[in-house]
Amino acid sequence: MRYADLAGTQILVHFVFAVKDYEPLILSEVEGPFYQYLAELIEKRGHHLIVANGMQDHIHILLGLKPTENVSELVKVVKRASTIWMRNRFESLETFSWEPGYAAISCSRRSMHQVVSYIRNQKAHHSVKTFQEECDLFLNYLRH
Secondary structure, three states, X not given: OOHHHOOOOOOEEEEEEEEHHHOOOXXXXXXXXXXXXXXXXXXXXXXXXEEEEEOOOEEEEEEEOOOOOOHHHXXXXXXXXXXXXXXXXXXXXXOOOEOOOOXXXXXXXXXXXXXXXXXXXXXXXXXXXXXXXXXXXXXXXXXX
């Protein structure tokens, strides 16, 4: 097989971003419609959503990234569009916004199932660790 015969790419990226001031605004009545909206938005842009989940103050997204769009542009679009959607859809969230930063971590196909499980089990995971503790552990991991 020649290199030119290989079809497509496989770029898996795990995103994490937080609600402005880490406010617990993604309540249970918001979650279902919100994650459905994210799925539609991501798929419309040509990416493949694998899983999205989170807590009231932050979200995790694992997706297959289309190689023609860079990570920072995708995050900018997702954050902007989801902010507008939240504000328009839920009257109590008329001031909703995201923290300015984000994490984007590449994921191997081999570790994908572990990452999917981690994202799906956010509520159980955060019954033991806060988002800040999770961030500290992650940053410490990246330094080593």
